[in-house]
Amino acid sequence: MSSHYEAPIREPLILGEKSYHDISVDVGAPILGKANKSWWIVFSIALVAFLWGLGCIVYTVSTGIGVWGLNKTIGWAWDITNFVWWVGIGHAGTLISAVLLLFRQKWRMAINRSAEAMTIFAVVQAGLFPIIHMGRPWLAYWVLPIPNQFGSLWVNFNSPLLWDVFAISTYLSVSLVFWWTGLLPDFAMIRDRTKSPFQQKIYGILSFGWSGRAKDWQRFEEVSLVLAGLATPLVLSVHTIVSFDFATSVVPGWHSTIFPPYFVAGAIFSGFAMVQTLLLVMRKVVSLENYITIVHIEFMNKVILLTGGIVTVAYLTEYFIGWYSGVPYENYTYLSFGAATGPYWWAFWALIICNLIVPLTLWVKKWRRNILWTFIVALIINIGMWFERFDIIVICLSKDRLASTWSMFSPTFVDIGVFVGTIGFFFVLFLLYARTFPVIAQAEVKSILKSSGERYKRIRESGEDLAGTATDQRTSNYATRPQSLGVASNSDATHHQSTVNADALVDTEAKKAEIDMMLANIGTYDPATQTADDLKKISGVGPVLEQKLHQLGIYTYDQVSKMTKKEYDLLDELIDGFPGRAERDDWAGQAQNLKN
Amino acid sequence: MASGNVLHVLYNDDDVLMKAVKEIRSNKYRINEAYTPFPVHGLDKAMGLPHTRLAICSFIYGLIGLSVATLMMNFIMIEDWPRNIGGKPSFSYLQNMPAFVPIMFELTVFFAAHLMVITFYLRSKIWPFKKAENPDPRTTDDHFLLEVDTAGHDLDALSKFLYETGASEISLIHNEEHA
Numbered sequence: 050m051s052s053h054y055e056a057p058i059r060e061p062l063i064l065g066e067k068s069y070h071d072i073s074v075d076v077g078a079p080i081l082g083k084a085n086k087s088w089w090i091v092f093s094i095a096l097v098a099f100l101w102g103l104g105c106i107v108y109t110v111s112t113g114i115g116v117w118g119l120n121k122t123i124g125w126a127w128d129i130t131n132f133v134w135w136v137g138i139g140h141a142g143t144l145i146s147a148v149l150l151l152f153r154q155k156w157r158m159a160i161n162r163s164a165e166a167m168t169i170f171a172v173v174q175a176g177l178f179p180i181i182h183m184g185r186p187w188l189a190y191w192v193l194p195i196p197n198q199f200g201s202l203w204v205n206f207n208s209p210l211l212w213d214v215f216a217i218s219t220y221l222s223v224s225l226v227f228w229w230t231g232l233l234p235d236f237a238m239i240r241d242r243t244k245s246p247f248q249q250k251i252y253g254i255l256s257f258g259w260s261g262r263a264k265d266w267q268r269f270e271e272v273s274l275v276l277a278g279l280a281t282p283l284v285l286s287v288h289t290i291v292s293f294d295f296a297t298s299v300v301p302g303w304h305s306t307i308f309p310p311y312f313v314a315g316a317i318f319s320g321f322a323m324v325q326t327l328l329l330v331m332r333k334v335v336s337l338e339n340y341i342t343i344v345h346i347e348f349m350n351k352v353i354l355l356t357g358g359i360v361t362v363a364y365l366t367e368y369f370i371g372w373y374s375g376v377p378y379e380n381y382t383y384l385s386f387g388a389a390t391g392p393y394w395w396a397f398w399a400l401i402i403c404n405l406i407v408p409l410t411l412w413v414k415k416w417r418r419n420i421l422w423t424f425i426v427a428l429i430i431n432i433g434m435w436f437e438r439f440d441i442i443v444i445c446l447s448k449d450r451l452a453s454t455w456s457m458f459s460p461t462f463v464d465i466g467v468f469v470g471t472i473g474f475f476f477v478l479f480l481l482y483a484r485t486f487p488v489i490a491q492a493e494v495k496s497i498l499k500s501s502g503e504r505y506k507r508i509r510e511s512g513e514d515l516a517g518t519a520t521d522q523r524t525s526n527y528a529t530r531p532q533s534l535g536v537a538s539n540s541d542a543t544h545h546q547s548t549v550n551a552d553a554l555v556d557t558e559a560k561k562a563e564i565d566m567m568l569a570n571i572g573t574y575d576p577a578t579q580t581a582d583d584l585k586k587i588s589g590v591g592p593v594l595e596q597k598l599h600q601l602g603i604y605t606y607d608q609v610s611k612m613t614k615k616e617y618d619l620l621d622e623l624i625d626g627f628p629g630r631a632e633r634d635d636w637a638g639q640a641q642n643l644k645n
Numbered sequence: 646m647a648s649g650n651v652l653h654v655l656y657n658d659d660d661v662l663m664k665a666v667k668e669i670r671s672n673k674y675r676i677n678e679a680y681t682p683f684p685v686h687g688l689d690k691a692m693g694l695p696h697t698r699l700a701i702c703s704f705i706y707g708l709i710g711l712s713v714a715t716l717m718m719n720f721i722m723i724e725d726w727p728r729n730i731g732g733k734p735s736f737s738y739l740q741n742m743p744a745f746v747p748i749m750f751e752l753t754v755f756f757a758a759h760l761m762v763i764t765f766y767l768r769s770k771i772w773p774f775k776k777a778e779n780p781d782p783r784t785t786d787d788h789f790l791l792e793v794d795t796a797g798h799d800l801d802a803l804s805k806f807l808y809e810t811g812a813s814e815i816s817l818i819h820n821e822e823h824a
Contacts (some may be wrong), residue, residue, distance in 0.1 A: 053660075069682065069787035194721055204723040207730045212747040223758045230762060233771065234785065238682070241782035257766065258775030263679040264697075267689040271697045272765045276758055279703075283754050290747055488717055495683040495787075499659070516660035517811070524787055525657050525813055559809045561757045 053515055061503035062156055064339040066641075068504075069495050070521040072340075074635045076235070076491040077242050079335040081633050084484055087334065095476035102200065102470005105463045106181055114184055116463045122456035123446045127464040129294075130438040131471065134319070135175035136291055137312075137434060140284055141320025142168025143224055146231070150273065155501055156348050158493040159340045162235075163331065164324045165228040168487065170478040171220045171323070174471040179213070181467065207211040209293035216290040218481035220283055227276045230269070233259040235487035244633065288316040295441065300331050301443035302371075302382030311363035317435035318356035318404075321349050325427035329420060331483060340489055350417035353430070357408040364405060381448035383440035392457060393444045400440050403433020449584045523613045523637060564601055565620055571611040574604040582606045586643055589634040597624050608642035651677060653780055654754045654807050656789040659685045665810035666691045666791070671804065675794040680784040699768075703761035710756025714749040719799040780818070788813075 065071075108117055119126055142164035149157035158198065191197075192214045194204050201597070204211050209640045236256035243249055292312035295303035325346065332341040365385055371379040372386065380387040388397045407429045411417040443458050482488070499505045499515055508518055574581070581604040584595045601623065617631045662685065669676055674685040677693055693720035719738045722728075722745075734740040766772055784790045795803060795817070804815050 073786045079763050194717065203726055205728075205730060206718050206722050207733055207744040207747055209743075209747075212751075215748050215751040219755045223754065226762050230765070234683070237777060237779075238785040240777065241779070241785045252779060254773050256777065257771040257773055258777045259771055260777050260779040261682060262769075263681065263685075263688050263692055264683060264694055265771070266684040267694060268697050268699055268765050268769055269787075271699050275703050275761060277699050279754050279758050282750070286747065286750060291745075315736050492683040496686070514660075516664065517658050519658040519660075519787065520813070521657065521787055524783055551804060620757075639765060 053505070053509070055500040055506070057506065057510055058595075059501070060342075060344045061506050062159065062340075062342065062344060062501040063494065064342055064503050066504045067339065067498065067502055068521040069498060069519055070488075070524050071638060072491050072498065073238055073242060074638060075337065075340070076487050076489050077239055078635070079427055079483065080485060080487065081241055081243055081248075085334075087507045088480065088484065092477070092480045095473045095480060098469050098473025099477050100470075100473075102467055102473055105466030105470060106177075108469065109181060110184070110186060114182065116461060118458055118460045118464055120456055120458070121580045122449060122454050123443060123458045123601065125446065126443055126458045127439075130435065130442050131468050132175050132178035133291055133438045134435050135171045135178075135471065135475075137288065137316035137319045137438075138323045138431075139168045139171035139175060139220075139224075139320065140288060140313075140316035141324045143165070143220075143227070143280050143284040144317055144320065145324070146227065147277040147284065150277040151281060154348075155497045156190075157343050158490055158497060159337075159342075159345055160324065160328060161493075162228075162486070162490045163328060163483075163488050164283055164320075165224060165231075166482050166488075167323060167327055167479065168224050168320075169221065169228060169480075170475050172217065172224070173478070174475050176217060176221065177474075179472060209297050213294060213351060216287045220287045223276070223280060223283060227273075227280060228346060230272060230276070231490055231493075232486065233257055234269075234492040235490060237261065238491060239487060257370050271616065285313055288313045300445055300449075301376070301378040302367075302384075302441065305367065306436055307363055307366060311360065314356045314359035314363070315434060315437060318353060319430060321353050321356070322427040322430035322434070325349055325353075326431060326509055327479065329424045329427070331488065335483065335488065337489060341493065343420070345416050346420065346423055350411045350423060350426075351410060353426075354411050354417075357411075357430075361405050362400060364401075378450060381444075383444040387448070388440070388444050391444075391448075393440070393447065396436055396440050396444060399436040400433060403429045404437060407433075433582055502639055522611075563619055564623075567616050568602055568608075570613075571603070571608045571616060572605075574602060574608065579605060582643070584609065587634070587639045589631070589636065594624070606640040606644040610637050610644055612637045612640075649794075649820055651815065651818050651820065652795055652803065653799075653816045653818055654791045654793055654812045655781065655783070656791070656811060657787060657813050658679045658811070659789060661811035662789040662791070663687065663691060665807075665812065667790070668810050669793065669807070674798065674803065674806075675796075676791055677794050678778045678792040680781075680790040680792075682785050682787060682789070685789070699761055699765055702764050703757045706760035707753045707757035709760075710753040711749055713756065714745070714752035718745050718748065792818075 063072075067075075072375070116126070142161070145157050145164045146161040149161075149518050180189050183189055192204060192211065194206075233256050236252050236261040240249055240252035240256050243252065289309040289312065292308035295304055296308040298304060328341055329346070332338050367382070367384040371382050371384060379385060382388065383390070383400075386396070388516075407426055410422070411426060416422050447457060448455050501518070505515060505518065508515060581599075584598055584603070584606075585592060587606075587609065590598070598604075601620075612631065614632065617636075620631060654665075656665060659681070662679075662681075666676065666679070666688065670691070670693065679688060679692060681688065715738070722735065722741065723738050729735060731745060738745075779790070780792075781786060781788060781790055793803070793807065800817070807815055
């Protein structure tokens with residue numbers, strides 16, 4: 050159909066022979082299955098780091114921020130560095146879901162859910178730092194404009210720090226609502242797929258009773274579009290306002306008019322690097338390589354190249370203008386000859402190498418399509434962008450206008466502990482999310498399957514009509530379920546399939562007839578011409594289950610791959626301890642893969 | 646809305662569904678409701694649904710947010726307790742306004758976004774602990790369900806016609822209150 054047309058030159062965004070049902074199965078699998086060992090290991094490490102950080106936070110709050118490495122000259126260091134770093138990371142999610150929605154970029158759909166999750170979790174980490182830095186976090190509500198007992202002591206709306214309060218809380222809450230609204234149809238899918246009553250209850254609550262009416266979808270799409278329109282200037286405003294914290298001051302190196310656009314570009318730069326870091330691992334762990342493809346990775350690398358380029362131009366401008374001004378104070382800013390050769394030379398060069406030089410390798414197509422190299426570059430950018438904020442804050446402060454107060458900063462174990470703790474907290478949240486949330490916006494991906502799916506591109510190019518191609522045997526066989534089993538068993542009561550040896554499992558003739566019907570559908574195994582496959586390779590099948598399948602005459606992947614809901618139901622009836630397994634683990638799909 | 650009995654007609658392809666909706670409507674049958682697993686583009690138009698006015702609501706909410714920000718900061722910074730902060734003009738909202746632009750913008754977005762989403766939830770009747778109302782669990786997976794009104798139609802002819810439009814399953818639903 051013409052409405053699904055997409056130029057053949059565009060690479061498919063969904064690989065493999067996927068149907069709509071396959072998308073539900075693949076997205077539901079990590080939630081409905083069990084966590085594997087590597088998940089538990091990573092989760093434990095993250096949890097330990099989080100608890101360590103929590104200890105450091107408690108120590109800071111109970112003792113005072115004197116336990117940090119701050120001194121008279123450098124009164125802002127790791128806390129604000131970490132704050133800006135985390136806020137920056139929190140920029141990619143909304144950029145992907147909002148800006149790319151306005152630009153109608155279909156590739157955003159596979160990654161927006163996780164990127165938004167990352168955004169929210171990163172902003173949570175960012176928000177911790179100003180609150181801890183208050184020293185008395187229980188008085189954090191004083192930043193709100195509420196009437197109070199100190200006469201009319203109001204907050205100061207002229208201050209960029211207060212603008213930050215409004216910008217970050219608006220950003221966090223709007224991102225959360227945007228994310229959750231998009232999650233409703235996907236929670237509903239999980240709710241309707243799961244067999245466990247507990248999960249049905251939980252996902253029923255989370256999905257807000259989403260039913261998918263035509264009117265709901267019309268409103269859903271309108272709301273998404275308007276939210277994207279609102280979130281686009283919002284995401285740009287947030288880091289602009291964060292940069293005002295510095296740009297409105299009179300410290301050399303901070304007082305810079307190019308900070309707002311340069312901070313925004315840097316934020317997207319670091320945000321995409323973090324998305325790459327997380328997704329390259331996640332697509333592997335939860336087997337979503339067919340949805341988060343090399344094409345997605347390349348597109349993200351191109352965004353990294355663009356924003357990295359903007360950041361590079363900003364660095365060069367800062368360096369040049371600092372030198373060209375001839376002002377001696379400018380020689381000690383974070384981008385200056387003084388910084389490059391001074392006591393913080395290592396921080397300066399870390400910034401240059403990580404953010405300016407290494408990302409240049411992505412100009413080479415072969416490298417930006419190389420997964421391992423992309424992962425390494427993403428990690429390097431994460432480090433580089435931390436150094437950028439460290440350099441801006443610590444190097445600029447370390448040499449102030451009076452040479453006698455020049456100083457260096459060295460973090461204490463508490464500084465380090467709080468930072469490591471937020472990384473741990475971030476991963477704790479992300480790992481829990483990856484196990485319990487649909488990590489791909491499956492409803493949206495389904496809506497582009499016919500235009501950008503590999504299978505449908507092939508069908509379209511062969512000149513066939515796409516109408517009717519979405520039918521999936523596994524979900525559409527309810528109606529054709531045989532109603533007349535009695536007749537079948539009467540006509541063929543004594544001659545059951547010879548490969549079936551199911552006397553231990555089956556006691557009635559009617560059941561045996563049902564098995565024959567099943568084998569008629571999925572094909573019989575002929576020991577003379579075929580060899581049995583190793584059914585244990587199908588996840589969920591152990592040696593015992595394999596033996597039982599053999600008793601029922603099922604020996605090959607080919608047979609399993611033809612199984613539908615009907616066959617699964619029969620197996621459920623016949624085999625103890627089996628219920629729901631085959632459908633949940635999608636045996637047919639797995640067998641299809643193993644066959645090839 | 647549904648008077649009497651309805652047919653639940655399942656389709657398993659969005660293109661077939663779109664064609665079917667057009668045929669059903671051009672044959673003067675009434676579609677009460679459609680349940681789909683993902684937004685099928687053009688379905689609302691094909692079903693004759695009116696436009697949604699949520700965007701207009703959002704615009705109005707944004708204006709409210711802007712007014713709230715202006716009134717709040719005018720009261721706090723200019724009227725109630727003016728202070729000299731860095732020599733900024735604390736006697737006139739208009740002259741001090743450049744410093745207030747960020748908050749005016751943020752509150753505009755805050756009101757426009759949140760109130761619109763709340764309106765959406767209320768209009769579509771979705772909230773925590775709401776029971777889902779899709780009649781078949783497959784409508785969140787890969788099936789599309791049309792609820793067709795049977796009032797005043799011959800059931801056999803109607804089902805035959807619906808099967809011809811490509812329906813994969815049809816079931817008759819008795820509505821208790823009208824049965």
